[in-house]
Amino acid sequence: MGRTPCCDRAAVKRGPWSPEEDEALRSYVQRHGSGGNWISMPKKAGLKRCGKSCRLRWLNYLRPDIRHGGFTDEEDAVIVSLYTQLGSKWSLIASQLEGRTDNDVKNYWNTKLKKRLLAAAATADVVSTRSPPPVLRLAAAPGPTPASSLFPSLAIPTVKTETYTCDDFLAPTAFRDDDPFAVAGGSADAAAADGSTSASAASSASNWSADNGAVGDGEGSYLLDFCTGSGIGGADGHLQLPGGYYYPLDPTLSLV
DNA sequence: AAGAATGTCAACCGCGTAAGA
């Protein structure tokens, strides 16, 4: 038995929004706000749309502070960094990027950023700065920006401000699936599945254990040196991020 | 030039959860 739909599908218009509908929604929201009730709002605004659809259209497209496309290198760095910590918590990631929506960030990741990283990882040259763990150094990303300056130093807003340890960048083998970039998401999902909150899911995603199986044993432990080219951090096994960012990478990526 | 393949992104779907009755 399925969930009851939020509105009568036969009675509401679906598909792309017309300029007239956009204008009706925009002017209504600007004058009255959503009224705290998106479900009843379309009727008041004279729209034959589902309330959810109106909310989505407003949040993802009509909101005045929205920026579309043209992600900067800095934004790329923030997205990658937060994704490794939070997994697919797009709303959280988007909240750190001014004018970006979760949908935008999600689309950008799935269609561009992920592919770019995979392509870069495929051509990465493995640089063993110490053993274990080996370090993967990314080759240049496509485009005019050289790899060395792809992600310049910047203050990345993160959920974790203390010194980073190796643990923070090593994904549990159990969560590794076909998609190496689904690592954190997998842990978040697992956490969510047992009833924990998003916060705890995020927390567990950022607390990967280095004790897990192949991780950290010198064979399956890889770090992706994404931008500094400086190799791995302190000799005490701690990584610091003075402007360089290290990301987890499934070892199979570079070996296929 | 035309059709196929691939990429992009807006929109939809359905689940989890918070809030209120």
Next chain:
DNA sequence: CTCTTACGCGGTTGACATTCT
């Protein structure tokens, strides 16, 4: 406490655009 309602979110879909063969 239970039920209902609505919101917010992440995953997925599908239409359109672009690139390739």
